[in-house]
Amino acid sequence: MKKHEIVGYNRANLGKTGSKALRAEGYIPGVLYGGKSQVHFYAPAILFRQLLTSPEAYEVTLNIEGDEYSAILQDTQFHPVNDQLLHADFLEIVEGKDIKVEVPIRFVGTAPGVQKGGKLIQKLRKLKLRGAVNRIPDYVDVDVADLDLGKTIKVGAVTLDGVEILDGPLLPIASIEIPRSMRGKTAA
Incomplete structure (x- = not known):
């Protein structure tokens, strides 16, 4: 921090x-x-x-x-x-007592869905963490390199050493939205 x-x-x-x-x-x-x-x-x-x-x-x-x-x-x-x-x-x-704090999320990597014309939508800006103050990171890095069109990454996919994530594992962090112009093409 x-x-x-x-x-x-x-x-x-x-x-x-x-x-x-x-x-x-x-x-x-x-x-x-x-x-x-x-x-x-x-x-x-x-x-x-x-x-x-x-x-x-x-x-x-x-x-x-x-x-x-x-x-x-x-x-x-x-x-x-x-x-x-x-x-x-x-x-x-x-000292020796855990703290609860919200830490900002930072995206790492390039999503293939964005390269195909999709839009990366950030649904969650911060994660609630609990742990020792010296273990709390400045940012929570979330890898989006596997996000394709229509896919979502959730809190359960994030792992941190020595720190507990307090947000629910099914809460979405980010998703790739399919643009309106491509919706008709993928369905056909």
Whole structure:
């Protein structure tokens, strides 16, 4: 997983009023849980941009007034109208404890169905994985070299060492769609 650092400050005022005041000043309130105790903090909104705009999974180093925690972004809350980040939840990475994280899918190889005029349709963008943080890959590589016209590759075809895939094995990852212009030719 890629690394990212967020420098923040401990929160004194918890609750709606304190959170609103922080947001007005350009800060995002957050909470870190999963360790010995919960840590309520706030950090500048700009530090969250890379985490939210990139499809990659990040291991985040939270530096809260000198105390460093290793964590992953677990959940975010956005404003329903203007899509501004309102709150961020982080899960602390504890040694020897598995984490659950979504990792982006990357296609490897050239599908013969695409070379014949078909269109590769990506049905799933990320896979849910569980495992030790040092075993979680940056990407899940899916080989599409065997995908022909009308064929589908499913989650069950993907294998990863030391990491458990939490998505159902029958869930489709990608398929090759037969173009309308070729449908009549293949049926005849």
